[in-house]
Amino acid sequence: MTSVAAKVAVIGSGISGAVCASTLAKNGISVTLSESARGPVGRMSQRRLLTQFLDIEEEGLDKKYVGVPGMNSICKSLCQEPGVQSRFGVGVGRLDNEDSWSLMGLNGESLDYFKGVMTSDKSTFSQRFTNVTGKPVPIDMDKFPEIPLKMTEIPVNPCFALMLAFEEPLTDRLLIQELKSSTSGILRQQQTGRSRNSESWVLHSTAEYAQDVISQTGLQKPSSATLAKVAEEVFQEFQSTKLSIPQAFFKKAHRWLVSKI
Numbered sequence: 001m002t003s004v005a006a007k008v009a010v011i012g013s014g015i016s017g018a019v020c021a022s023t024l025a026k027n028g029i030s031v032t033l034s035e036s037a038r039g040p041v042g043r044m045s046q047r048r049l050l051t052q053f054l055d056i057e058e059e060g061l062d063k064k065y066v067g068v069p070g071m072n073s074i075c076k077s078l079c080q081e082p083g084v085q086s087r088f089g090v091g092v093g094r095l096d097n098e099d100s101w102s103l104m105g106l107n108g109e110s111l112d113y114f115k116g117v118m119t120s121d122k123s124t125f126s127q128r129f130t131n132v133t134g135k136p137v138p139i140d141m142d143k144f145p146e147i148p149l150k151m152t153e154i155p156v157n158p159c160f161a162l163m164l165a166f167e168e169p170l171t172d173r174l175l176i177q178e179l180k181s182s183t184s185g186i187l188r189q190q191q192t193g194r195s196r197n198s199e200s201w202v203l204h205s206t207a208e209y210a211q212d213v214i215s216q217t218g219l220q221k222p223s224s225a226t227l228a229k230v231a232e233e234v235f236q237e238f239q240s241t242k243l244s245i246p247q248a249f250f251k252k253a254h255r256w257l258v259s260k261i
Contacts, residue, residue, distance in 0.1 A: 006030055007113070009103055011092050012120030013040040018078035020118055025083030033084055034103070034111065036091030040075035087111075092124075095139045106135060122151045123258065131219060156258040157207035158214060162234045165250035169199045170243070198249075203234055210255070219257070227253040 006029050010021045013035040021031045079086040093106035095117060103111035123129055125147055129137055141148060217226050231253040239245045 006115065007032065008116045008118065009034065009092075009101065009111075009114040010118050010120070011035075011124060013037070013075055013079055013086065013088070014120055015075060017118070017120035018075040020120065021084045021086075022078040022081050025081055029083070031084045032112065032114070033079060033086045034090045034092050035086070035088050036106075038088055040072050040079055040088075091133065093133070093135050093138055097143075106133060121258070122154050122156070125151060128219070128257075158210040158255065158257050159207055159259045160205040160210050160213070160230050160234065161254045161256060161259075162203040162205075162231055163250070163252045163254070164201045164203065164235065164238075164248040166199050166201070166246060166248055168246060170201065170245070200250075203238060204259075205230070205234055214255075214257075222255050227255070230255075 008024055008029050008031055010017050010024075010031055010033040013021075013033055017033065017035075018040060021033045025031045078084075090111065091106040092103050092111065093108070094102075094104040096102045096104075101114045101117045103114065103117070105111055119125070123132075125137055125139055125141070127137070129135070139147065213222075213226070213230060217223075222230075231251050234253065235248065235251060
């Protein structure tokens with residue numbers, strides 16, 4: 001067995017997992033980060049057309065960070081810091097704890113032993129894990145009854161994001177407000193290093209709207225038809241404002257199941 005004196009496993013390479021791994025490494029902990037995807041993921045890599053998200057009304061002029069050339073550059077950098085061993089394309093299928101934590105891959109291979117484990121997504125220990133991987137939940141909940149209780153304390157809500165691009169700027173018509181029942185939070189996108197010949201916006205649906213759609217379509221990956229319908233509904237509400245909104249030359253919807261924590 002490999003020494004586990006100061007080894008911690010981090011599952012997930014989104015912003016929370018990457019920051020956790022980086023922080024532990026800076027404090028002298030040996031970190032092994034496992035990610036089932038081919039590279040850093042999470043909200044920072046969902047659609048490269050996206051930029052950072054903020055609510056101007058609530059957050060004001062607090063400092064924001066923009067990754068260049070893409071937002072996932074932030075996670076990539078954190079995952080490459082000294083003391084962090086990142087393993088991409090490696091999904092964790094089983095966790096057992098005796099004197100230390102033993103991690104196994106989705107195909108039963110050993111992923112080493114650790115003093116502690118941090119997972120950045122509560123769905124790792126939920127039915128969603130089974131829905132995605134076809135494997136049972138990776139930890140025996142009977143041995144750790146406190147985990148389901150702690151999971152209920154982490155609020156998550158779904159939402160749909162609609163990406164729009166216009167040939168003419170809407171800057172003079174900037175709007176930050178609650179829009180009826182399906183859409184809230186509109187953010188103009190101008191990311192460093194991107195073309196200035198067009199203007200891009202991102203619209204977020206409310207959790208209530210997203211939950212209604214999901215109740216009708218299920219938790220599986222939304223079909224192209226579902227996303228197209230969502231895109232039209234959210235865009236029509238945007239157009240229903242008092243602003244004069246032209247047709248967008250690009251329009252794409254994306255679903256986040258755990259977008260607002």
